Amino acid sequence: MAPPKRRSRRLTTLFGRQPLGMALAAPYVVFLALVFAYPLGLAVYMSFHRYFFTAPGVQVARPFVGLDNYKAALSDPAVQRSFLNVIEFLVINVPLTVVLSLVLASSLNSAVRGRTFLRVAYYVPYVTASVAVVAVWLFLFSSDGMVNQVLGPLAPSPSWLVNSTLAMPVIAIFVTWKQLGFFILLYLAALQNVPKELYEAASVDGAGKFRSFMSVTVPGVRPATTLVVILATITGANLFTEPYLLTNGGGPDGASSSPVFVMYQKGIEQGAPDVAAAIGVILVIGVLVISLINRLLLERD
Amino acid sequence: MKKKIYAAAVITLAMATTAACSSSGGTSASGGSALTAHGPIKVWLSNNPEEITWGNAMVKAWNAAHPKELVSAQQIPAGKTSEEVIGAAITAGNAPCLVYNTSPSAVPGFQKMGGLVALDSFPGGAAYIQARSGAAANQYKSPDGKFYQLPWKSNPVMIFYNKDMMKKAGINPSAPPLATYADFLATSKKIVASGAAQAAIWPAPTSEFFQSWYDFYSLYAAESGGKQLIENGKATFDSPAGQDVANFWRTMYADKLAPQEAYTGDSFADQKAAMAIVGPWAIPVYAGKVNWGVVPVPTSAGMPASAIHTFSDAKNVAIYSACKNQGTAWDVLKFSTSQAQDGALLNTTGQMPLRANVATVYASYLAAHPSYKTFADQAARTVEVPDVNNSIAIWQAFRDSYSSSVIFGKTPVNSSLTSTAAKVTTLAGQP
Numbered sequence: 001m002a003p004p005k006r007r008s009r010r011l012t013t014l015f016g017r018q019p020l021g022m023a024l025a026a027p028y029v030v031f032l033a034l035v036f037a038y039p040l041g042l043a044v045y046m047s048f049h050r051y052f053f054t055a056p057g058v059q060v061a062r063p064f065v066g067l068d069n070y071k072a073a074l075s076d077p078a079v080q081r082s083f084l085n086v087i088e089f090l091v092i093n094v095p096l097t098v099v100l101s102l103v104l105a106s107s108l109n110s111a112v113r114g115r116t117f118l119r120v121a122y123y124v125p126y127v128t129a130s131v132a133v134v135a136v137w138l139f140l141f142s143s144d145g146m147v148n149q150v151l152g153p154l155a156p157s158p159s160w161l162v163n164s165t166l167a168m169p170v171i172a173i174f175v176t177w178k179q180l181g182f183f184i185l186l187y188l189a190a191l192q193n194v195p196k197e198l199y200e201a202a203s204v205d206g207a208g209k210f211r212s213f214m215s216v217t218v219p220g221v222r223p224a225t226t227l228v229v230i231l232a233t234i235t236g237a238n239l240f241t242e243p244y245l246l247t248n249g250g251g252p253d254g255a256s257s258s259p260v261f262v263m264y265q266k267g268i269e270q271g272a273p274d275v276a277a278a279i280g281v282i283l284v285i286g287v288l289v290i291s292l293i294n295r296l297l298l299e300r301d
Numbered sequence: 302m303k304k305k306i307y308a309a310a311v312i313t314l315a316m317a318t319t320a321a322c323s324s325s326g327g328t329s330a331s332g333g334s335a336l337t338a339h340g341p342i343k344v345w346l347s348n349n350p351e352e353i354t355w356g357n358a359m360v361k362a363w364n365a366a367h368p369k370e371l372v373s374a375q376q377i378p379a380g381k382t383s384e385e386v387i388g389a390a391i392t393a394g395n396a397p398c399l400v401y402n403t404s405p406s407a408v409p410g411f412q413k414m415g416g417l418v419a420l421d422s423f424p425g426g427a428a429y430i431q432a433r434s435g436a437a438a439n440q441y442k443s444p445d446g447k448f449y450q451l452p453w454k455s456n457p458v459m460i461f462y463n464k465d466m467m468k469k470a471g472i473n474p475s476a477p478p479l480a481t482y483a484d485f486l487a488t489s490k491k492i493v494a495s496g497a498a499q500a501a502i503w504p505a506p507t508s509e510f511f512q513s514w515y516d517f518y519s520l521y522a523a524e525s526g527g528k529q530l531i532e533n534g535k536a537t538f539d540s541p542a543g544q545d546v547a548n549f550w551r552t553m554y555a556d557k558l559a560p561q562e563a564y565t566g567d568s569f570a571d572q573k574a575a576m577a578i579v580g581p582w583a584i585p586v587y588a589g590k591v592n593w594g595v596v597p598v599p600t601s602a603g604m605p606a607s608a609i610h611t612f613s614d615a616k617n618v619a620i621y622s623a624c625k626n627q628g629t630a631w632d633v634l635k636f637s638t639s640q641a642q643d644g645a646l647l648n649t650t651g652q653m654p655l656r657a658n659v660a661t662v663y664a665s666y667l668a669a670h671p672s673y674k675t676f677a678d679q680a681a682r683t684v685e686v687p688d689v690n691n692s693i694a695i696w697q698a699f700r701d702s703y704s705s706s707v708i709f710g711k712t713p714v715n716s717s718l719t720s721t722a723a724k725v726t727t728l729a730g731q732p
């Protein structure tokens with residue numbers, strides 16, 4: 001018989017000194033497990049098996065197929081194209097987001113009048129449903145939309161949303177604009193932590209506004225920049241609504257389709273959730289790799 | 302620390318498994334007993350207002366006579382498309398007994414999921430379908446030779462045209478020359494050049510898999526004399542007929558007679574396009590908005606109207622395997638597709654019951670409603686999407702290649718048809 005002391009020590013090592021804490025944290029852990037971990041695990045399982053959705057109780061074989069789904073996904077030109085498209089999207093969207101939100105946040109930080117109004121104004125597109133905002137952009141960028149009417153003879157032909165070179169940049173700018181409010185808010189919070197003394201010292205050293213922005217503000221908010229880059233990459237890689245609504249199904253001719261949109265087509269419409277899951281796993285790995293590289297580059301010092 | 306995480310993981314896993322267990326104990330696949338069971342059932346109707354009116358009246362009539370087998374009807378729950386909602390309901394095991402809006406293109410997928418009941422399982426099932434729809438019924442047989450859908454009603458698509466715009470463009474509004482491709486192109490040019498309309502015709506140039514049913518498939522059905530996209534497991538469209546249709550549309554897009562950009566709304570009802578390819582369901586939509594006329598879809602050299610086939614745009618009824626009282630479901634299905642109920646459907650919605658000889662069976666109604674007479678005649682010659690494996694993947698592959706070659710002119714039309722035909726044949730042969 002083990003002495004009671006030892007047993008309680010074992011319990012302590014298993015559940016910590018405050019077992020109640022574990023119980024309090026459990027609901028969220030269960031939520032995470034059910035809503036994130038279980039679906040992710042199932043997606044990985046699906047991607048290695050022949051899998052399609054069935055009615056409850058229907059018995060079908062789900063044989064292990066190794067990398068077949070990955071081969072099918074990667075050899076599909078539509079999938080290849082969608083990954084190139086989303087890379088193009090990220091190359092435009094992420095730097096633009098970082099630069100614009102930092103510049104706007106620091107000018108908003110020093111603005112004296114109309115601060116609340118401007119904050120709200122930047123934030124409104126972020127909290128508005130994409131579906132509603134897309135209608136406004138269709139009105140702006142369609143062939144006989146406002147932008148083309150202002151441009152007159154300078155309007156591109158074919159027009160923005162049916163031009164395979166311009167469709168993805170328009171979507172990238174749309175998403176940048178829509179999410180700017182959120183990232184401005186992140187930078188505004190970070191700016192409060194940059195000590196005033198540093199600006200004073202810079203101005204004593206004879207630094208102008210631009211110089212002190214580059215030498216004090218930018219390094220001062222570097223942790224926020226890491227966060228902004230990673231968040232923008234993750235949301236950007238999950239692009240779906242805009243190709244679905246703004247360019248009507250990844251048009252023109254697939255020029256704006258995204259991996260998540262192709263997953264929707266294959267998994268939901270065409271009854272091949274196994275191939276869709278493989279695309280999803282590739283996408284998750286890609287985003288993880290990009291985020292790691294970002295972190296290494298941005299947190300060098 | 303690590304041990305704590307381990308403990309948390311174990312607890313979580315335990316809780317997740319219990320949760321999973323409690324949710325999986327529900328419905329099991331309906332066995333033979335469900336086939337003969339009678340009792341209350343649920344049915345889904347489409348969201349079209351006229352169809353809801355018909356559906357509610359039909360349900361009321363049934364319920365009055367069968368108080369022990371009450372039917373409750375509701376619209377298909379909102380979603381991106383009806384097919385997604387039905388697919389999700391099948392997976393979740395809560396699909397209704399009957400859906401009066403089952404797209405034939407979705408049937409192979411639903412069947413693969415184990416979501417449908419073969420109607421041949423009911424006594425006299427196949428015979429009932431064949432007697433009602435005649436030879437057209439064969440297009441709705443699944444590859445295993447069984448019926449998983451009852452061919453219910455069609456909307457044979459034809460060319461609607463705006464008479465006022467034709468007049469404005471200097472074209473005879475009672476008989477616009479639209480029978481041959483040359484006529485159609487010349488008329489379209491006159492419409493756009495005269496400024497009568499922004500577009501001669503505006504088929505959705507978007508990439509959804511079903512868009513090709515209206516622009517390509519309707520004209521292909523006519524040009525090929527009634528061929529399906531796939532016959533005997535092989536794609537049929539890599540042929541002179543397929544090439545003629547695709548090249549006709551290429552000219553329409555290249556000459557800017559049909560726009561490459563989608564219109565948000567109904568271009569014909571909003572007076573942006575002088576023509577549209579639609580079925581009779583749209584007649585109430587255009588009423589009071591457009592002074593319209595209708596002609597069959599064009600063919601390269603022109604054909605008499607009585608020889609022209611078109612796409613059926615049918616919606617069917619299927620019995621879903623989650624249904625507990627399938628005996629009642631089958632009885633309701635027969636009741637709702639009887640000659641009297643089909644007449645009520647025609648009367649209320651203007652859509653064509655998929656039965657043999659619509660034009661003669663309902664002659665008195667059609668005499669009183671001449672605008673539907675043309676569609677009833679056309680209903681005798683319709684082509685359905687093929688009931689083959691991977692149906693939706695096939696149509697998406699077709700649409701992607703059509704979009705690239707015909708709409709945007711990025712790839713040559715004829716060689717695209719050839720390579721797509723090979724791809725489509727392969728897809729149809731896969732499980």
